[in-house]
Amino acid sequence: MAKQARTKNSPAYAVETELVIGGRDPQHSYGFVNVPVVRGSTVLSPTVADLEGHTGRYAYGRRGNPTTEGLEEALTRLEGGEGVVLAPSGLSAVSLALLSVLDSGDHLLMVDTAYQPTRRVCNVTLKRFGIETTFYDPLVGGDIAALFRPNTRAIFMESPGSQSFEMQDVPAITAAAAERGIFTLMDNTWATPLFFRPHDVGVDISIHAGTKYLGGHSDLNIGTVSGNARAFGRIKATHGDLGITVAPEDAFLTARGMRTLGVRLARHQQSGLAIARWLAERPEVLRVLHPGLPSDPGHALWKRDYTGASGLFSFILKPVPKAAVDGFLDELQLFGLGFSWGGFESLAIPFDCSAYRTATSWQPGGPAIRVHVGLEDTDDLIADLTRGFARLASLS
Numbered sequence: 001m002a003k004q005a006r007t008k009n010s011p012a013y014a015v016e017t018e019l020v021i022g023g024r025d026p027q028h029s030y031g032f033v034n035v036p037v038v039r040g041s042t043v044l045s046p047t048v049a050d051l052e053g054h055t056g057r058y059a060y061g062r063r064g065n066p067t068t069e070g071l072e073e074a075l076t077r078l079e080g081g082e083g084v085v086l087a088p089s090g091l092s093a094v095s096l097a098l099l100s101v102l103d104s105g106d107h108l109l110m111v112d113t114a115y116q117p118t119r120r121v122c123n124v125t126l127k128r129f130g131i132e133t134t135f136y137d138p139l140v141g142g143d144i145a146a147l148f149r150p151n152t153r154a155i156f157m158e159s160p161g162s163q164s165f166e167m168q169d170v171p172a173i174t175a176a177a178a179e180r181g182i183f184t185l186m187d188n189t190w191a192t193p194l195f196f197r198p199h200d201v202g203v204d205i206s207i208h209a210g211t212k213y214l215g216g217h218s219d220l221n222i223g224t225v226s227g228n229a230r231a232f233g234r235i236k237a238t239h240g241d242l243g244i245t246v247a248p249e250d251a252f253l254t255a256r257g258m259r260t261l262g263v264r265l266a267r268h269q270q271s272g273l274a275i276a277r278w279l280a281e282r283p284e285v286l287r288v289l290h291p292g293l294p295s296d297p298g299h300a301l302w303k304r305d306y307t308g309a310s311g312l313f314s315f316i317l318k319p320v321p322k323a324a325v326d327g328f329l330d331e332l333q334l335f336g337l338g339f340s341w342g343g344f345e346s347l348a349i350p351f352d353c354s355a356y357r358t359a360t361s362w363q364p365g366g367p368a369i370r371v372h373v374g375l376e377d378t379d380d381l382i383a384d385l386t387r388g389f390a391r392l393a394s395l396s
């Protein structure tokens with residue numbers, strides 16, 4: 001059998017297999033295993049007839065090339081929608097998705113626990129174009145229908161919530177939206193298409209900050225927007241009008257990261273749960289916010305809808321002075337202090353959502369810390385955290 005480029009109509013394999021074969025076409029890469037980095041703006045046609053007849057597969061660099069298309073094809077098969085476009089960051093993917101479905105005068109329902117820069121897109125840029133946003137409680141479920149207005153055009157979800165990890169009842173929300181023809185969008189960065197597939201439960205647009213687990217190595221920013229048959233035409237047209245392109249090196253590195261996504265995520269999940277359980281037993285810890293733990297309020301929804309958990313979660317310390325929290329974090333050697341997540345390495349940051357939640361109130365009962373559990377040995381990570389807690393105790 002000729003090994004052809006795979007399209008969304010090719011037979012489906014298990015996801016681990018799709019990650020390995022998706023979007024590669026060695027026959028068109030001189031036999032090399034990976035799609036090469038193709039750089040270029042101009043694409044030449046052999047004759048005027050070809051130029052005018054658009055007979056070539058590619059027309060112009062901005063509109064895509066083999067490297068970016070290979071990644072789009074691989075992602076389309078993972079997402080199970082109509083097609084995927086790439087954007088230069090996760091946030092630009094969010095903005096592109098919103099601009100694809102919203103018109104001036106429309107009303108948007110945005111989850112209160114969205115990634116904070118996503119809130120700003122609504123409050124500043126969408127507002128400038130006459131689009132009004134209502135922030136809603138992530139726990140609203142099917143009662144979201146009570147917030148619908150005649151001009152409600154789209155509902156945006158992110159589950160679990162950014163930093164605080166509340167699970168949303170995505171199927172209940174998409175069912176309510178479908179009755180009114182309202183577009184549904186979801187930032188699915190935490191779960192990746194391996195642990196949750198938004199299109200399977202009726203979400204029209206699935207968004208990822210590929211910066212996180214898809215790339216997986218903390219060496220690039222990229223975003224992806226997947227649309228179902230209803231939404232993809234709009235996404236593709238808006239993507240083209242905005243002239244959005246992604247550097248071929250970044251597309252290449254993302255595809256390379258995705259080849260190992262399955263094994264990486266299995267390890268992030270296992271180690272993340274091990275550290276979460278260990279933290280839950282610590283006397284210094286009030287609560288752990290991780291939907292994969294049976295004690296978590298979102299656990300039942302997570303278990304019903306998701307097939308796994310990634311390595312990002314939060315925990316709340318019992319009240320201690322800020323100096324003790326800072327001492328704990330400064331003491332850590334293996335957990336780096338930095339934004340973003342999804343790479344191979346562990347991270348920890350202090351956070352406080354109270355300044356930017358408007359439909360819910362953030363009163364965790366103590367200082368909050370978000371951790372990304374990387375691929376290091378868990379005993380080493382636990383030893384690192386133990387040293388941190390000793391420092392915390394000495395400053396409490």
Ligand SMILES: *Cc1c(COP(=O)(O)O)cnc(C)c1O
Nearest residue numbers: 089090091115189209211221222
């Ligand atoms: C990081 C992140 C983004 C933004 O991705 P960038 O590449 O940093 O722009 C969007 N949504 C979520 C949930 C994220 O964690």
